[in-house]
Amino acid sequence: MKNLSNIIAISFKSILKNKRRNIFTMIGIIIGIAAVITIMSLGNGFKQTASEQFEDTGAGKDSATVNYMTSSGEGAKDNPFSQQDLDIAKQVNGVTDAKIKESDDQGYSAKMTNAQKKGDVSILKKKEMTSPEKGKGFNEDDNELNKKVVTVDDKIAKDVFNNDAIGKTLYIDDQGFEVVGIANDAMNPSAVNMPANTFDRYMGQLTQDFPSLQLSLADGADKKEVADKVAKELNKKGSGAGDGNYSYTDMEEFMKNINKVFDGITYFVSAVAGISLFIAGIGVMNVMYISVTERTEEIAIRRAFGAKARDIEIQFLVESVVLCVIGGIIGLIIGILVASLVDAVTPDYIKSAVSLSSVLIAVGVSTLIGIVFGWIPARSAAKKELIDIIK
Amino acid sequence: MIELVDINRHFKNGDEENHILKDININIKEGEFIAIMGPSGSGKSTLINILGFIDRGYEGAYLFNKENYKKSSDNELAEIRNKTVGFVFQNFKLIQNNTILENVSIPLVYAGLGSQARKEKVINTLHDVGLYDKENLVPNKLSGGQQQRVAIARAIINNPKFIIADEPTGALDSKTSEDIINLFMKLNKEHRTTMILVTHDRKVADKADRIIHILDGRVQREEVVE
Numbered sequence: 001m002k003n004l005s006n007i008i009a010i011s012f013k014s015i016l017k018n019k020r021r022n023i024f025t026m027i028g029i030i031i032g033i034a035a036v037i038t039i040m041s042l043g044n045g046f047k048q049t050a051s052e053q054f055e056d057t058g059a060g061k062d063s064a065t066v067n068y069m070t071s072s073g074e075g076a077k078d079n080p081f082s083q084q085d086l087d088i089a090k091q092v093n094g095v096t097d098a099k100i101k102e103s104d105d106q107g108y109s110a111k112m113t114n115a116q117k118k119g120d121v122s123i124l125k126k127k128e129m130t131s132p133e134k135g136k137g138f139n140e141d142d143n144e145l146n147k148k149v150v151t152v153d154d155k156i157a158k159d160v161f162n163n164d165a166i167g168k169t170l171y172i173d174d175q176g177f178e179v180v181g182i183a184n185d186a187m188n189p190s191a192v193n194m195p196a197n198t199f200d201r202y203m204g205q206l207t208q209d210f211p212s213l214q215l216s217l218a219d220g221a222d223k224k225e226v227a228d229k230v231a232k233e234l235n236k237k238g239s240g241a242g243d244g245n246y247s248y249t250d251m252e253e254f255m256k257n258i259n260k261v262f263d264g265i266t267y268f269v270s271a272v273a274g275i276s277l278f279i280a281g282i283g284v285m286n287v288m289y290i291s292v293t294e295r296t297e298e299i300a301i302r303r304a305f306g307a308k309a310r311d312i313e314i315q316f317l318v319e320s321v322v323l324c325v326i327g328g329i330i331g332l333i334i335g336i337l338v339a340s341l342v343d344a345v346t347p348d349y350i351k352s353a354v355s356l357s358s359v360l361i362a363v364g365v366s367t368l369i370g371i372v373f374g375w376i377p378a379r380s381a382a383k384k385e386l387i388d389i390i391k
Numbered sequence: 392m393i394e395l396v397d398i399n400r401h402f403k404n405g406d407e408e409n410h411i412l413k414d415i416n417i418n419i420k421e422g423e424f425i426a427i428m429g430p431s432g433s434g435k436s437t438l439i440n441i442l443g444f445i446d447r448g449y450e451g452a453y454l455f456n457k458e459n460y461k462k463s464s465d466n467e468l469a470e471i472r473n474k475t476v477g478f479v480f481q482n483f484k485l486i487q488n489n490t491i492l493e494n495v496s497i498p499l500v501y502a503g504l505g506s507q508a509r510k511e512k513v514i515n516t517l518h519d520v521g522l523y524d525k526e527n528l529v530p531n532k533l534s535g536g537q538q539q540r541v542a543i544a545r546a547i548i549n550n551p552k553f554i555i556a557d558e559p560t561g562a563l564d565s566k567t568s569e570d571i572i573n574l575f576m577k578l579n580k581e582h583r584t585t586m587i588l589v590t591h592d593r594k595v596a597d598k599a600d601r602i603i604h605i606l607d608g609r610v611q612r613e614e615v616v617e
Contacts, residue, residue, distance in 0.1 A: 003503040010500065017488045298486045304445065305545070306473020306501035308466045387446050 011318035028280025029327030037335025045351030064227035070244035080240030094221035101214035108206040125196040135181030143195035151181035281373040288377035300389040313382035320374025328366025393419040398451035426596035429605035477546030479556040485530040492526040498549040536567035553585035
């Protein structure tokens with residue numbers, strides 16, 4: 001149809017000619033779409049972080065993690081995953097490899113042996129620590145060179161060095177390390193940061209408080225069955241069998257449940273936003289009806305000079321669709337901005353991830369509202385008999 | 392070109408039925424300048440609605456170039472109006488929040504012309520009716536006479552076969568009225584466009600080739616102006 005583009009151009013011009021009213025009409029759509037997009041972005045972001053973290057703990061494909069807990073709940077004194085235990089695990093059918101899994105944010109417990117004060121510290125391996133709260137920290141070169149440097153936290157600095165720690169020597173297991181900075185770690189009290197290579201060289205015999213065993217599985221092996229079997233074997237013969245319990249936690253199942261909860265929240269918010277979009281749609285319909293009534297004379301003039309009923313219908317329909325789509329796009333942008341803002345001001349694990357599907361939903365839903373709620377007024381505009389309205 | 396044979400028109404008004412047009416027989420030849428005169432309520436507007444393919448609810452036969460369009464669909468009639476008729480109204484009927492350019496373009500939009508071609512044609516036509524550099528103004532920035540010129544430009548832009556002007560001078564002062572009538576006469580002479588002009592004003596009607604007097608829904612008499 002050749003004059004379709006003409007009619008669409010007329011619709012655009014009409015919208016621009018009534019800016020204020022159209023903006024108010026759009027606000028409903030904008031808020032609804034923005035709410036949906038914000039929640040979807042944050043939900044997706046959280047799911048991504050969660051799955052990355054589980055991937056990290058060994059819940060990824062073809063691998064499983066077996067944990068050890070002492071009966072008392074405190075950290076294990078001796079390594080519950082000795083070389084012997086690894087061999088036991090490897091012999092279980094379906095396991096291709098087994099190794100001790102280290103976690104980046106779990107410390108290694110060690111004894112502090114300074115003359116002034118003795119006690120436990122928790123050593124964290126870091127490749128570099130270039131911006132401690134005080135001091136200059138250490139960089140990757142120090143790590144490569146196995147330099148015996150550490151940073152300590154406020155508690156150690158106060159207890160051991162009377163708040164004057166920089167440049168002093170901290171003894172851990174009778175080995176001296178120069179204190180080069182002060183840095184705190186919320187997860188580990190008495191935290192000491194040490195270059196990773198230095199640690200491996202001098203402190204390699206230490207184990208983490210809550211170590212775990214990472215299993216690599218053969219293709220097609222049933223993860224749960226194999227991991228449970230390993231845990232059972234270790235409970236019988238493992239070196240820590242007397243003091244505690246080896247167990248397999250199905251992280252995948254756990255993650256699925258978390259995702260389910262998040263999906264539920266997303267759907268609930270979407271439903272609420274859906275109601276607001278419905279109301280916004282009624283608003284659009286209302287405004288379009290007013291517009292049709294106000295512009296009866298325009299309709300009459302256009303009809304008298306050759307517009308078909310369908311031309312009038314398309315004109316009003318396009319107006320309402322364009323109105324809604326513009327609202328949808330503004331809502332999309334606001335939603336993305338709000339989600340990024342939430343991402344920026346909240347802790348790391350809340351992230352915003354905008355997916356293509358949320359863009360499609362924003363544009364699709366707003367187009368749909370425009371068509372559904374614009375169609376009825378457009379139809380009534382087209383149905384007016386020229387003889388009745390040309391007065 | 393136009394042949395009305397025994398046209399009758401009734402309007403239902405609740406239980407009552409009003410008989411507005413009674414046995415109208417009119418012939419209009421191509422290039423003629425016709426004036427239709429008659430008091431209010433005599434049925435002039437009803438008559439021109441039939442002539443302008445707006446009203447199909449009549450009895451009798453309306454032959455345009457020997458063809459009867461009574462059975463045509465609404466869409467077909469829209470197309471016929473677009474190609475054959477140009478309307479000029481007493482109160483101009485310009486779309487107030489559209490520019491002169493957009494107003495005059497309307498028949499071309501529905502004829503399917505592109506925007507560049509439309510603009511060119513609109514400016515030429517505005518020059519024909521004596522308006523210069525007004526195309527980007529809105530109607531209420533113009534005087535009544537100028538607005539009526541815009542309306543006339545809109546009526547003639549698609550080269551219609553005939554123009555129906557419903558009291559085109561009714562809202563204008565006598566000087567402007569004369570200008571507008573002279574414009575109609577010029578268009579009639581130069582383009583041989585058939586004019587059907589409804590008026591109360593004897594002075595206006597005297598410029599026509601022929602005057603048709605209507606009273607109480609009947610053609611009272613026809614008068615050829617010398």
